[in-house]
Amino acid sequence: MTVICPLADSYISDATREQGSVAELAASRKEAKYAALDGRYMFVLIAFENLGAPNASAKLLLTHLGRRLSEKSRVSRETSFLFQRCSVLLQLFNAVILHESMPACDRIEF
Numbered sequence: 001m002t003v004i005c006p007l008a009d010s011y012i013s014d015a016t017r018e019q020g021s022v023a024e025l026a027a028s029r030k031e032a033k034y035a036a037l038d039g040r041y042m043f044v045l046i047a048f049e050n051l052g053a054p055n056a057s058a059k060l061l062l063t064h065l066g067r068r069l070s071e072k073s074r075v076s077r078e079t080s081f082l083f084q085r086c087s088v089l090l091q092l093f094n095a096v097i098l099h100e101s102m103p104a105c106d107r108i109e110f
Contacts, residue, residue, distance in 0.1 A: 001086075002026050002047040003093050020053035027055040048086065050094055062086070 006015035006022040046058040066079025
């Protein structure tokens with residue numbers, strides 16, 4: 001999973017065009033990086049902007065996976081649960097980034 005910040009100076013112009021455009025940019029960069037992977041592997045990139053917008057392939061994958069899980073578990077909300085889990089991961093990522101950006105003397109170590 002790739003997370004990218006649409007508020008960074010280098011992405012502001014892309015972020016103002018459309019929600020998720022920065023996630024799409026990150027996804028295309030990762031696809032280029034892993035283009036040489038053997039055809040035996042299925043590669044679906046999951047990229048999220050740290051404000052929550054996923055790229056198109058991540059939406060499709062999570063929706064398809066949620067639908068398949070719902071068929072097996074007979075719980076109709078599996079897709080929502082997957083997106084909620086991703087949201088929690090993003091919140092944890094943002095908390096780590098915030099924590100790491102604070103000066104060492106202001107941090108409370110647990």
